[in-house]
Amino acid sequence: MAAAAICTEHLTKIYGDRLIAVNDMNLEVPRGTVFGLLGPNGAGKTTTLRLLLGLQRATAGKAEVFGQPCGPNAVDVRAMIGYLPTHPNLPGNLRPVEYLDLLGRLCRLPSRVRKPRLVSLLRAVGLVGHTEQRIGTFSTGMRTRLGIAASLVGDPPLLLWDEPTAGLDPAARRFTLDLIRQLGKTRTVVVATHILGDIDQICDHVGVMHEGRMIFVGTMGQMKQRLRRDHFALDLEGDPAGVQRLTEEIGRLEGVDARVDSPQTIVVRLAEARPRASTLADILRLVEPAGLSLQAVHSGQNETENAYLQLFQEDEAHGFQRFDLGAGRPADALAGDPPA
Amino acid sequence: MPSLAILQHELRSLRSSWLVRLWLAGSLLLAILILAPGWGSLQTAPLLAAELVPFLVFPWCLVVMVLGVTPMSGGRAEEMADGILCRPVTRTEYLLAAWAARVLVVLGVYLVVLVPAALLITLAERRVQDDSVTLYGVTASLGAVGLVLVLQVSLGFLLGTLLRSTLLAIVVLLFVWLPVNIVLDTFSLETFSPISLNRAVPRLLRQPWSETAEAAAPAEGFEAVGSWMDRFSAAFSAPVESRDPKFFQREGYDDFSLAWVVLGYASATLLSVGLATTVFCLRDL
Numbered sequence: 001m002a003a004a005a006i007c008t009e010h011l012t013k014i015y016g017d018r019l020i021a022v023n024d025m026n027l028e029v030p031r032g033t034v035f036g037l038l039g040p041n042g043a044g045k046t047t048t049l050r051l052l053l054g055l056q057r058a059t060a061g062k063a064e065v066f067g068q069p070c071g072p073n074a075v076d077v078r079a080m081i082g083y084l085p086t087h088p089n090l091p092g093n094l095r096p097v098e099y100l101d102l103l104g105r106l107c108r109l110p111s112r113v114r115k116p117r118l119v120s121l122l123r124a125v126g127l128v129g130h131t132e133q134r135i136g137t138f139s140t141g142m143r144t145r146l147g148i149a150a151s152l153v154g155d156p157p158l159l160l161w162d163e164p165t166a167g168l169d170p171a172a173r174r175f176t177l178d179l180i181r182q183l184g185k186t187r188t189v190v191v192a193t194h195i196l197g198d199i200d201q202i203c204d205h206v207g208v209m210h211e212g213r214m215i216f217v218g219t220m221g222q223m224k225q226r227l228r229r230d231h232f233a234l235d236l237e238g239d240p241a242g243v244q245r246l247t248e249e250i251g252r253l254e255g256v257d258a259r260v261d262s263p264q265t266i267v268v269r270l271a272e273a274r275p276r277a278s279t280l281a282d283i284l285r286l287v288e289p290a291g292l293s294l295q296a297v298h299s300g301q302n303e304t305e306n307a308y309l310q311l312f313q314e315d316e317a318h319g320f321q322r323f324d325l326g327a328g329r330p331a332d333a334l335a336g337d338p339p340a
Numbered sequence: 341m342p343s344l345a346i347l348q349h350e351l352r353s354l355r356s357s358w359l360v361r362l363w364l365a366g367s368l369l370l371a372i373l374i375l376a377p378g379w380g381s382l383q384t385a386p387l388l389a390a391e392l393v394p395f396l397v398f399p400w401c402l403v404v405m406v407l408g409v410t411p412m413s414g415g416r417a418e419e420m421a422d423g424i425l426c427r428p429v430t431r432t433e434y435l436l437a438a439w440a441a442r443v444l445v446v447l448g449v450y451l452v453v454l455v456p457a458a459l460l461i462t463l464a465e466r467r468v469q470d471d472s473v474t475l476y477g478v479t480a481s482l483g484a485v486g487l488v489l490v491l492q493v494s495l496g497f498l499l500g501t502l503l504r505s506t507l508l509a510i511v512v513l514l515f516v517w518l519p520v521n522i523v524l525d526t527f528s529l530e531t532f533s534p535i536s537l538n539r540a541v542p543r544l545l546r547q548p549w550s551e552t553a554e555a556a557a558p559a560e561g562f563e564a565v566g567s568w569m570d571r572f573s574a575a576f577s578a579p580v581e582s583r584d585p586k587f588f589q590r591e592g593y594d595d596f597s598l599a600w601v602v603l604g605y606a607s608a609t610l611l612s613v614g615l616a617t618t619v620f621c622l623r624d625l
Contacts, residue, residue: 015624053426056624072431072621079428089419091349093356099423105345106427154428 003067004028005158005188006035006052010061013047013212021047023212024061029205034184036199036220037192038308039209045192046086048209049160053083065158079107082151084161088143092136096127096146099135100153107154114153121149126175141172148179159189165198177202196305208311215315223307231269233261234283238292240264246290250283264295342429343437349424350441354407360445363403367453370395375457392457396450401517401534402510404446404489408496409509411438417504421625431621435501439613442493447486454482480598481544487605488534492517494612501616501623532604544598 006029013022022044029035037045050056052063054072063070065077091099097118104114122128125145130138135146144164151159164180165173180202183189193199199206199220206223208216216223236243240263247266250258255271256279270279280297287294354360374392410416424434495516499509521533 050625055421055426057622075428075430078426081426083422083426085422085426089422091353091419091423093353094349102345102349103423103427106342106424106429108341108428150423 003064005031005033006063006065006190007067008048008061008063011048011051011058011063012060013044013051013056014059020212022051022058025209025212025214027207027214027217029188029190029207031188032184033205034180034189034191034203036203036206037190037209038194038196038199038206039192040194042211043194043209044212045194045209046162047212049083049162049190049192052160053078053081079154080156080158082154082156082159084144084147084151084159084164086163086166087140088147088150090135090138090143090146090150092134094135095131095133096122096135096149097131099146100149103150103153109154117153117155118149121152125149140167141169144168144172144176148176152183157187159183159187160192161189162192163194164191165193165195173198196308208308210312210315213315216311223311230271231267232280233298234266234268234287235295235298236264236266236287236292237295238264238290242291246286246292249286249290253279253282255279256283342427343433346424346429346434346437347441350411350438351444354441354445357407359403359406360449363400364449364452367396367400367449371453371457375460392454396453396457401492402514404492405496405513405517406506406510407442407446408439408493409500409506409513411442411497411500416506417625425625432617435497435617435620436613439494439497439616442497443490446489446493450486450489451482454485477544481541484537484544484598484601484605485541487602487609488537491605491609491612494609494616498612498616498619501619529604532601537601 006027008025008027011022011025011027012020014020025044025048027048037048039045047056051058052065052070054070054074054077057072066080068074068077068080070077094102100118100121101114104118109117119128122131125148127142127145127149130142135143138146144167148161148164151161161180164176168176177198180189180191184202184204191198191203203220205219206216207214208223236246243260243264243266247258247260250256250266250268255274257269257271258266261267268283270276284294284297371392374395411420420434425431496509496513499513499516500506503509503512521535524533
């Protein structure tokens, strides 16, 4: 069986015996997936990517890319990775063609391959019209697009993109997300971000990091299944008195709690045992007789966002349960004994 | 190919650096300012050289060291990690290419200023004396002073790697470099000090190649190697045996040993580059 694109075992990074950036991370990213590495600022996403690139050394554990160990001198590993840092810090004195040509030479590409490729990359990221400008004069969006082209110079099978949509205008963001979706068809893409909307649109797998720990790894479907969909909101149009009447009628249904959230919105909460589809059908049947018009039904918040926040709440709540109290203790130790 | 690509990239960056341009312009201006008024009054070529060399090389040591510091520290370190070291390049390849680029630029600027000045001095119709400047003397002097510059770049490189802050590295370098003459004097190693080299340059300029050539002429095959080894070891033992605490007070600097100085500076340079490489390979970016 082919090795996973990325595999880490107990990967740990501690800065100066003080700051735990990555904490005992076990991660497997399947080949050919678009993997979203999700987490708030400071969760350890960038450190994880830099450990994979060998820019930083792991304090403990190991990381592999396509079965090859990562490290500062793992040139073969870096040859398989296209890296896009957050707000790429590029040499301002170079022009785009010169910069991409330099990277092509670093990737050991012969001139006959390098030259046509860099032209097609510049065209793909929409920078053909800016080849006369020095990189120092580029806007954030242009730098990101050039960084994207730079990550693709070596035609790597794995892309590690760190917050690729940070600081981009809506058009540039749309372009980047479309590109990721497109690239995901032919290679493995890891996108580190804290923007949930991006993950929702492009990723098929997701890993959620919190305080250096990987608290969830799975498909997007699995993540959303974790969300308890026990409430939703109805946006209505009509007389506020009608809205109030409808709320009372819904509240009389068995296992359903309803309240007016705003003059035109009713929030409905279902008891756990109550079947969702049929209850929703029962509620919708009451709308038109009440003289109201239904504008929208939604769950109040983005599903991914809810699942994400729920994961954090669970992680915080578990506290000491996360710690394996049995680790390092003799097999015959009593259950109540303190750890050695 | 990556090493060559990095070397060319670094050379291009340095060429467009305001620091290098300022240094080049400043050196040329200084050379003109020194030579023009002294042209009539300075009678011999060694006198002109003695006037020129200290002002063209040693005052610029800070610029040379700053050039050495910059690739490994501050914002440049981030640019290097994001732009180059995340590509299929080893750290050693990057480090040695960046070091070589700085050495080439420093020696380039130094030679661009000094070689025309030296040629001007040599070719000028000066009163020829018995101890006039020689081609060997000029070459040896340029080489020895160039080696000091290479050491300065390497020291900057080492401290830039050890200390991530550019400013801190420069401050530490100044604290290391400025009292170097006093420290070497304390340990009776004044022959290695830049001051002694500076003062020995006029004598070195007058030193004829024939001294060495004559000694080497009868030696053939193994005898030649043996003779060379004898002179080599003599060169290293001489300063130790004949050490005089009043080194700086003598005028002749007869015990100034070029081989000893070259070996001293070259060893320190290699040590600095070796340490910088080791530290850089172990460091997080």
